[in-house]
Amino acid sequence: MEPTSTPRHTDRLKATDPIPSSSPAFGTPARPFRMPKTYAPPTKTSILPILLPPSTLRPVAFRTFTRKHNLTISSPALQILAVFVGKNCGSGWREEGLAEKVLDETLEGSMSGGRVVAGKTTSSDGSSKVSGMGADVGRIDLNKDHSQGSLTSRAAGAEEDESQISTHPRNWLKVIEAFDLPRLTYNVDKKYFEAVKSKPTLFPPPSHKTALFRDRYNLVYQRLLRNESFQSSFSIAGIPSLQRSSSNIATQQSYKLTPIANLLGRSGTSHLLLGLLATSPTGDLSLVDLTGTVALDLSHARMIPEDGAWFAPGMIVLVDGIYEEEEMVKGSILGGNTGVGGAIGGHFVGVSICGPPCERRDISLGTGNRQGSGELSSSGGFGWVDFLGIGSERAQGTRMRRIQEKCLQSEPEATEATPPRLKLAVMSEINLDNMRTLDALRKVFSSYNDLALHERPQTFVLIGNFVQRAVINGGGRAGSIEYKEYFDSLAVVLSEFPALLQHSTFVFVPGDNDPWASAFSAGAASSIPRQPIPELFTSRVRRAFATANSELDRSQTSEPAGEAVWTSNPARLSWFGPVHDIAIFRDDISGRLRRSAIDTKADEDESDTTMHEALENDTVSMEPEPTEQVNGNRNDAVSPAALMARRLVKSVLDQGTISPFPLTMRPVLWDHSSAVQLYPLPTALVLADSEATPFCMTYEGCHVMNPGRLLPEGGLQNVRWVEYDVLRNRGKVREERY
Structure with missing residues (x-):
């Protein structure tokens, strides 16, 4: 990264709402921008083998408690930890x-629900026990408590005695609306x-x-810097190389990002930019980052991978190319000066363009195995952050996971020949105003x-969408009365299957055509x-579910009653807390991407894509067959x-x-934008x-499913949906005639 030598904003400027000037897309204030400094290698200090001064341990405690877990530690507690x-x-x-x-693992075992529990720690087998170190850690003060929360009222009440918890898996299923997700920045x-x-x-x-x-x-920037392709690979005496042994990149070169503002006066030089299209x-097309804006010329650029992704305005991309200055540029008086809205003179000629590499969930949370060993990493990641409001991974x-194993073992039908299953049936585009839909359901x-x-x-x-056209907009076929009648018809169909209503949870997610x-x-x-x-x-x-549940006696079982949950769009399903x-x-995101995506007409021989190909080979892992299934058929990758x-x-x-x-x-x-994030x-x-087309495939450990339309277009009497196995993290497209 190329840092600049500009001063930091004063506290007085931070307290006010700065006027966007340098980069209007990101609201960067009209002040020089300071890029974050890279980490320097730790310096060697004198080490006492037995007696360790608290001041010497303070930097390590700061990294572990404050920077990683967002906690503060008092001086008496620091002294006890040093001893x-x-x-x-x-x-x-x-x-x-x-x-x-030691500090990280001890703290993890001593925390419960976001708070340090005095005298409580966790042994290697996962069982809780009391230790003197747990009591010492209990003296740590929390001044910020937003990263952990209670899973459910049942889990909070049974925290101390897991023998009293419910063993039915559906008790640990929670539907989380987008408006209930924690608002994190x-x-x-x-x-x-x-x-x-703020409210x-x-x-x-x-x-x-x-x-x-x-x-x-x-988010994309910090994720990119954590990628090994953008980390320095050096080895000094006593300091190991920062490059992982599992890297697919043979060269020891690390790639640097150039801020757009640093392009001034560097005409004819090649750079790698990260910005918003x-x-x-x-x-005209332009690229924007936190420092400024530059006109973008992609007429000679090559997409990496070729026809492997869409790039549209609103996306954050990596562009490799050459900066060229001009004497007169729109929005700029002289080439090389900053003009209106932070736009610099000249234009950036792109040679290749690609998206930022994706990051696996275990890496984001810092729970991945360290170099193939069974030991969990104790540094990096955001494992203590509660992204869903149900408790963090750490x-x-x-x-x-212990509760999940206990619930699955308690299933009476579970044997070695027939292992327990947790399945979801997902159906989409259920147009209730089409009479064929009820027959398909x-x-x-x-x-x-x-x-x-x-x-x-x-x-x-x-x-x-539960109707084919928008409701109550003056031009559609469905009004409020008709729309209610459609769901009344669905209730009649559901009433024919009381066993499903008694033992299943039905989740309803609206579409753009549904009220209000x-x-x-329109x-x-x-x-x-x-x-x-x-x-x-x-x-x-709801009345159909109440009637079906009233016919079943649950006094001898821990199974919860079947229910219908009406949630937001988007929504989250959590099974066993952060485990699933x-x-x-x-x-209809694919159609919007096709309509707005940019198109380049570059010849493959005109572009040098060495960096991007190395980056792609190091990070992209679209899993091979048979985990992919498209249109109900396997081995359909071509x-x-x-x-x-x-x-x-x-x-x-x-x-x-x-x-x-x-x-x-x-x-x-704007205030609920964190609900649309997919990080981790x-x-x-x-x-x-x-x-x-309906598909099921896995990319970087995330299994993506599209059930498509319940009734395929073309007049065939077929019905399509996706069946998802939660434990195996695999889905399949099912299709039957009705």
Whole structure:
């Protein structure tokens, strides 16, 4: 990274709302921008093998407690920790990294629900026990408590005695609305996520709009710097190389990003830029980062990978090319000077363009195995951050996995020949105003109703649009009365299968044509996240579940009653806390990408793509067959439908958001923009796109599924849906005739 020598903003300027000038897309103030400094190698200091002064241990404690876990430690607690580390780690507390590892693992075992529990620690087998070190750590003071929360009231009440917890898996299923997700923002200085303290509103100040894109850029930027291709590979005496042994890049070169403002006076030189694709008022394409804007020429650029992803305005991309100055440029008086809106003179000629490399979930959370060993990494990642409001991976992950194993072993039908299953049935574009839809749903429900109880899906996800045209907009065929009658008809079909209503959870996700947003959008893309369907239209469906549950005696079982959950779009499904995170989003995103994507006409022989190919080979892992399934068929990787599915998945997951578009194309509520983020990657993503072919494939450990349309176009009497196995993290497209 090329740092600049500009001073830091004063506290007085930070307290006010700065006027966007340097880079209007990100709201950068009209002051010189200071890029974050890279980490310097640790310096050697004198080490006491037994007696360790608290002042010597303070830097390590600061990195472990404050920077990593966002905690503060008092002086008495630091003194106790120094005695403990000096006594138990000896002279290897610094060189071998024993101090940081001990502090991190001890703190993890002593925390519960985001708070340090005095006298509580965790042994290697996962069981809780009391120790003197746990009591000492209990003296640490928390001044910020936003990263952990209670899983459910049942889990909080049974924290001390896991023998009293419920052993039915559906008790640990939670549907999380987008408006209930924690509102987190990435702090560049602390390199950590912080909770937004302001109350969300539909009419926030304009600064929240620029903060939306600035947070998205900061997330991609920090993710990119954590990639080994952008880390220095050097080896000094006593300091190991920063390059991992598993790297696929043979060269020891690390790639540097150049801020756009640093292009001034460097005409004819090649650079690698990270910025937001944007369209200028004149209609020309430009690239924007936190320091400025430059005109972009992609007429000679090559896309990496070739036809492997879409690049549209609103996306953050990596562009490799050459900067050329001009004497007179629109928006600039002289070439090389900063003009209106932070635009610098000249233009940047792109040689190649690619998306930022994706990051696996375990790497983002810092829970991946260290160099293939079974030992978990004790540094890096955001494992203590509660992204869903149900408990973080570090705080709840180990306990939830024990509970999951206990629940699965308690299943009476579970044997070695028939292992326990947790399945979801996902259906999309369920147009209830089409009479064929009810027959198709009856076919799907009857196919599962005939199965044994342990073979049925425990959750059915029904995704809109529930009508073919927008409701209550003056020009559609459905009004409020007709819309309610459609759900009344669905209630009649559901009442025919009381066994499913008694033992399953039904989740309903709205589309753009469903009320109330469609009353104002007339079927166009409404703002996201959007509220669930109002109870006004769903009373008959709820009554069907109440009637079915009243016919079953549950006094002898711990199984919860079947229920219908009406949630937002997008939404999250959490099973066993942070162990299984399933994101659901309904949007015709592939069609929007095809309409807005940029097109380059570069000859492959004219571009040098060595850097991008190395970066792609090091980070991209679209898993091979048979984990991919497109249009219900396996071994279909060369078909156009499979290539388009891969292109869609890579375009979305690389951006780390489910809405990589300008707000004019896909409106997003500014104060709820964190709900559309895909960082860290969920374990599974249901991307319901009615314009794309149904598919199931895995990319960087995230399994992406598109159930497509429930009734395929073409007049065939077929019904399509996706069946997802939660434990195996694999889905398959199912198709039957009705």
